[in-house]
Amino acid sequence: MHELYVAQCILDSAEKALPDDVAGSSVREIVVLVGRLDAIVNDSLTFLFDVIKAERGFPSAALRIDVEPVSCRCLRCTEQFAVPDVDCFFCPECNSRDVKVLTGRGIRIMEMTVEDGVEV
Numbered sequence: 666m667h668e669l670y671v672a673q674c675i676l677d678s679a680e681k682a683l684p685d686d687v688a689g690s691s692v693r694e695i696v697v698l699v700g701r702l703d704a705i706v707n708d709s710l711t712f713l714f715d716v717i718k719a720e721r722g723f724p725s726a727a728l729r730i731d732v733e734p735v736s737c738r739c740l741r742c743t744e745q746f747a748v749p750d751v752d753c754f755f756c757p758e759c760n761s762r763d764v765k766v767l768t769g770r771g772i773r774i775m776e777m778t779v780e781d782g783v784e785v
């Protein structure tokens with residue numbers, strides 16, 4: 666299942682990002698930015714994250730998911746544009762389909778909040 670793999674990756678990354686003197690059990694919130702192109706079902710990801718977080722050492726961490734919109738650059742005319750419909754990539758200036766995706770892909774941790782309110 667795609668979302669289970671993503672939940673595991675988030676917890677792995679969280680563990681690596683955490684300073685040595687901060688325990689995973691003190692993490693209260695993990696904020697992730699998920700690209701819209703990754704087609705994550707937020708409810709499934711949150712559910713699976715909650716299922717595995719304790720055994721991965723983050724029993725009190727809540728997951729917050731922010732979705733990153735998709736933007737592209739046209740390789741023909743260099744126009745940069747947001748993509749409102751992810752099924753349909755073309756440049757609004759010249760109608761070229763030769764575009765490069767700039768944002769909206771990948772999953773990364775934006776911030777973690779630990780017990781005393783410190784963000785890491």
Ligand SMILES: [Zn+2]
Nearest residue numbers: 739742756759
């Ligand atoms: Zn163009």
